[in-house]
Amino acid sequence: MEGLINRICVHRDEQVGVYGFVFYRDSGWIDVVIDDLLYTRIPKFEELWGEQADLYHGDKEKFEARARVGGKTLYFSKSKTEDETWLPLLEKAYAKLNGDYQAIIGGFDAEAIEALTGGISTLTPIKDILDVNKFWEELLNVNKDRLFGCAIDDSRVSEVTGLYTSHAYSVLEALEVNGKQFVRIRNPWGKSEWKGRWSDGSKEWTHEWLLRLPELHHKFGDDGEFLMEYKDFLKTWTSVERSRIFDQGWKLSSMWLNVTSRTYPCAWSFGDVSFTFSVTADSPAAIVLSQLNSRCFNEISGYNDWSLDFVVYRKGAPSEEHYTRSYHNWFWQRSASVELDNLEAGDYVLHVRLDRRHTRKKTYYQESVEEWDVRKLSKVWTQAAISKSIAINFDPEPYSEYLPAPEDLFGGVDLNTLEEKQIALEVPPPTTASESNPALSTTDGPKPETSKPDDSSKDGKDKPTGDKAPEPETKSEDKPGATAGGSTNRAAADGETEKKEEKKEDKEDKPVIVTAAELVETSKVVHEGFMCKECKTSPIEGPWYRCLDPACPSYNICEKCMKSKPDAHDKTHKLLHIQTEEDAKKLKDQLKEGEDNSVTLGLRIYTKGESVVTISGQLRHGNILSWKRKDIK
Template sequence: MPRPDTTAQHDTATNAAGGGRKANKKAIDAAKRKTEKTFKQSQISVGLLFTSELQAAVKRCSRKVQHIAKHCRARDSKFRDPEFDLENDERLCLQGALGDCYFISALANVVTITGLLEQICVAQEPVVGVYGFIFFRDGAWVDVIIDDQLFVSFPEYESLSQEARAQGTVDEYNIRVRKGNKVLYFAKSMTEGETWVPLIEKAYAKLHGNYHYIVGGFANEAIEDLTGAVCSRTSINYILDPNKFWNELVATAGRTRLYGCFLRGDDQSASDVHDSEYGLIASHAYTVLKAVEYKGKRFVLVQNPWGSGEWKGRWSDGSNEWTAEWKPVLKMLKHEVNGEDGASTVPDFSTTWASSDIWLQMGGLGPLHPWTWGNISYTISVPEATPAVIVLRQLDTRYFRDISCSLLYTMEFVLFRKGSNEPLAVSPRAHAIDRSQSVEVDLKAGEYVVHVRLDSLVRRDVDYFEKQMSNWDAQVLKRVLAQRAIAYSKASNSTSEWNDTIPTSLRSLAGQDLTSLEILKVEKKRREQAKRMEELAGQEYEEGGEEEEGGDEYEEEANEEGDAEAKAEAEDDNQVVHQGISCDNCRASPISGTRYSCNSEEHPNYDLCQDCFGDCDHDPEHEMIIIPVPRGEKPVHKGIYCSNCGYIVKGTQYNCLSEDCEDANLCEECFGKGEHDQTHEMWMMPLPQSSTEDDDGVGFETDRPVHPGIQCNSCGMVPVVGPRFKCMDPKCTEYDLCEDCFARGVHPSDHRMLRLDDPNEALHLNPAAAAEGSTLVLGLRVNTRKGAAAVLGGQLKHGSLK
């Protein structure tokens, strides 16, 4: 979608500030007067997505502009943006002529809202030459700072040939060629002296890396970037009820919604095909300003962002149809609903609506992957009835599209009430180039599930990046890699694969030295861990209190054992019960209260209850292990004694591999205390070695299930013996716990865990290997009424569901 032809020559010697603050303010005021003269949107509810994030972005942007202006005045110099330097780093910023009519169309639509432009350009110091803008990107407001340098279509006088300079003086040349809006290479305003259009276009180009990266697009996406609005595309041919759509257009255009349109041409390769009969341009974005109906006829006021190229058919400007009978239509189309001048009051989104969002990173889809459901899902929980806008979106990959994945994805989603088989809402069928899909729905209090269907299309070879590496400019590539890493880091389950490419911001360092920052980071983690343990201890205390009140748990255990005396004792004394363990002296079964276990090889399975421990004549030289509460059944490593405490090793054996320690072993308790040289490598053996060895030289003396190759991510047990607990939260990749670590609550309680009692139960949990170049990051945002904020969750497939 290129602009009308411009010369291939360009330069950067145009100062956007012109005559300084007054000149720039005069230009903006002129733009506003022209907008109000041609058409003025009603001042009702169209505006920016006003949230706390927006307020923070505006303050941050303003501080940056003020900071830059302060230091520039101290140096007595104009601001030149080192990150987007048009004059010295042209290769980083300019790559071909521009075709961003979609963005200019969106801008023309947005600027009809009185005062909205000032909310996008939040700070400026024209004398210094610094401007601050905000844009909505990937669900969050971001600020962009630029200088006032702009590309122009004609070179400076000094760079002309001797023959060209002979045609006149430098002043004559500048007046004739290098003055006014006509000299600008990219966007320009139809009003002489206005500079806000090329400035905001430059900021948009910087947001996405360079001017080339904003070539081609759709006005709905640009409106979303400018306002944070929820946008969608609709094909006129597929509208079921045209009358209903027309009534909505008349009622909402310029009031509660913004509209754009484009004409699809027959030749999709030609993006600027003019219709000689009617004056329309195929594959070109237009702005819909207003729609009215008069005497049974329907009229739509449409604006071309180029400022030229109008409709030439019936009812066009100056056509014979505009008789006195129909002149009222013109007044209706240009009628100001609210005649008062001045900026509108934009509704505060945060006082009436709440937003919740979650991003997930996924892979595994290849070019031949079926168009299917079941790769990713989301959950939504709302506390009360509320209208809702649900948006599923992919990342904005414009900045790093040249190194993004080799596939294009189409997506659609269906909303269910949890437990129901009937869809509550269905998104429109998406195109491969659609960035988002959305539905509007009324929700009742409760839980909901969103299922997503994905399809993949090949757009280039998997190894395209490696093939093009030699052609990349190193400076450009570093910035592109950083932006990809920043974007992917939005996912709650993002990996650290590209973290090293993310630059560290000065704001995160400020007045702290690096050592202090690293200490603060560790202390923060320690506080978070302590807080988590306090919460866990509180939960255990509450659970213990409930058990003490009722005694139901112990009553059931005693009934299962069929021992009336143990049952009565547990109820009377409120003591714990060691199921399956009997006293070898009085034969009480099960033992209640404290259990005493003999640690001698002569009596490997000898236990006493607390009453018999002090009265029986058991060998006094045998050490007894005090077990106040029941513990999981642990294998005994016969003949292996802990080098620290001297007891026989039960549970996991830790064998020191250092040459300095001859046959040194530790039990679980002593290893956990860290009472051995921390620099020594330890070999962990959860199971004892058998005298009858198998082909691998190791036999297992346990009836408990063994999960081959699975390691506990907390204590390090490998393989996991006994029940395996697998975390199903997307943030935890291949995270497993043994039974003891799960019982200790070492993992966040809000993560859903899958208990696997047998290795065969995990056979379906073998996810397909992620296809190279298939990474996809999907986000779900739910806008609800204030007070009914949604709680979101996300789930990824861990294996086959068939």
């Protein structure tokens, strides 16, 4: 693609030997600066001995001029064109981005294309291409707004008709000449080619077709480039990687959440996380659901591989009327996506389905940590923490030792002064007179803290890790929500109802009549393992509320604080009204000791023109949603 290298290597100074690159990761561009020092296979003159030194008659200058020049001496990547340096420099920058050269060994070339271009990629089995004519039309746009690669996925053999298996090839061009469809392909190694029909020197190359070589943009030679007829292309390769490149006319909207799935093994089902998004105007669109790019911290990324797919509905549509869904893809890919020629204006709901497999022992980290270089381990953990912090419900507490303080914090102010300012920022505002009065705050109030709450327990057994949920709505209303088990209701957090009731009581001064059974029921329900975030009472007695916003994980507020502190929490956040012990139990996940059920997911939506996309997210809360038997008709 023309000008692509200049879009990646954004600045350079050859005289000084400094190069600046940019790479795309998750939802943003990251700059990397490197020098021009590269690893070589050839030793230094001083390291020669015996016959090696005699070959150059002890002449260091002759050795340097003949043996230590040219790209063929490089240890890692090298360009086929002699003295071309962009490839090894690009590789060095990519290795620095991910930690070291070891971190960039292997993987899918489509993911590397995403890092270089900021595009989105899909890996499609050839057998799933149902309309070969439509796919040919796509191939004709190669190197315009999309890039293609192809591979043979077969571990049983190493070579098929001259093509290496488990190795990615680049599609350079698709062209129609003299009534035939050809695909021009290149092996990135610059050698070893296809030996089937239309290979160099094959019988298909009649005199007439040899005259058309310039028209086919091809020449004979073992340079890694070759032609295949389209029908042979479809028969030979098993998968094709397609990367969509976005120009400046596209806009990106994104949101990331840390998602806690149900304990494995479990049903393969929707219900762990959903996203809602609104679109202001019709637009071409690409919808992508992806995991974090974990290449820079792969060694500590957990023992699960995750696979994802999604279904999109118009808001309020029944389950059988989906709007679109993600493309069928290979399992265990980092992302799932769908492209739409026209995404209509409106409100949508996207439901996610997660699958996973164990690829490491659960104790892999504990067993290998002693072998790590501590300095490298620190840097890897820092990369992991920074990557995970993109989620709006990220909890920094477990990563406090690995998250660096912002560089712009350190200026012309000494460390102690900075600490004083930070402490001052963290001091809570003074309370009102009624809040600070012990008599008012304790009369008929909840009992003092007697046990550790779920959000501060050390062992995490009672901590509902999935207790993070919806993004705020633009308006706050007192809506009764859908019930779960007949007793779990939603309530808005604006406190307006309570205010109106208080005013009414002031005017009429009439008692509220309740039955004795109701009075006993509400006063005696004790919710063990839950603490009020405002008054710090644990366990909570009587009804209470749980915030559903993912930015407020495990935010609980008792009914007393809800009435006395109507402005204590964001009024735009939805709250779940918990009344019975059974309601509270549904909020707890039954997590096994040592189980890692979390994965960070991001929804990215690309649109063009005047269209604006707003995204919100919702997370599962315990086991409120559960299996129901269908009525037998």
